[in-house]
Amino acid sequence: MARRGNSIIKGLNINTIITGLNKAYADEWLAYYQYFIEAKVVKGIMKDAAIAELEQHAADELRHANMVADRILQLGGTPLLNPQDWFTHTNCGYEEPKNFDVVSILEDSIKGEQCAISVYSELADLTRDKDIVTYDIVSQILADEVEHEEDLQALFDDITEFITDIKKNIN
Numbered sequence: 549m550a551r552r553g554n555s556i557i558k559g560l561n562i563n564t565i566i567t568g569l570n571k572a573y574a575d576e577w578l579a580y581y582q583y584f585i586e587a588k589v590v591k592g593i594m595k596d597a598a599i600a601e602l603e604q605h606a607a608d609e610l611r612h613a614n615m616v617a618d619r620i621l622q623l624g625g626t627p628l629l630n631p632q633d634w635f636t637h638t639n640c641g642y643e644e645p646k647n648f649d650v651v652s653i654l655e656d657s658i659k660g661e662q663c664a665i666s667v668y669s670e671l672a673d674l675t676r677d678k679d680i681v682t683y684d685i686v687s688q689i690l691a692d693e694v695e696h697e698e699d700l701q702a703l704f705d706d707i708t709e710f711i712t713d714i715k716k717n718i719n
């Protein structure tokens with residue numbers, strides 16, 4: 549635990565920060581696995597573009613899990629040690645892919661990103677002006693999640709537009 553580092557935290561219980569970060573940590577692992585498996589099973593039109601995006605997001609979520617775990621340790625906490633705990637601590641849950649079609653996979657993923665944006669926005673509100681280091685980390689992750697939502701939405705729009713054009717040409 550970083551004693552001097554933690555002494556600069558003002559007006560906020562460190563355990564509250566650790567609890568919030570552990571919940572986000574559970575979300576990141578579940579998001580990582582969701583993207584990992586979606587990239588494997590996705591089917592349909594323009595799936596190569598979707599796979600590239602999903603794999604990139606998986607790598608980003610794993611990097612976020614690393615950042616959050618390191619901060620929990622700095623604060624004197626312990627990152628969740630058992631994967632079973634991911635399901636009891638998660639904010640955003642896990643959206644098991646049931647329909648492997650690219651449009652449905654992208655819809656599931658966009659929902660996940662929107663949840664992540666809310667989670668990190670709340671953590672930024674909690675730590676702003678109180679725990680500068682955590683604030684900086686959650687702000688960086690928040691920016692990534694906003695970019696993720698945008699990337700997925702843009703791909704979703706391209707694919708659905710493409711499908712509409714094909715249908716028009718057939719009729």
Ligand SMILES: [Fe+2]
Nearest residue numbers: 576608609612
């Ligand atoms: Fe993330």
Ligand SMILES: [Fe+2]
Nearest residue numbers: 661664693696
């Ligand atoms: Fe994300």
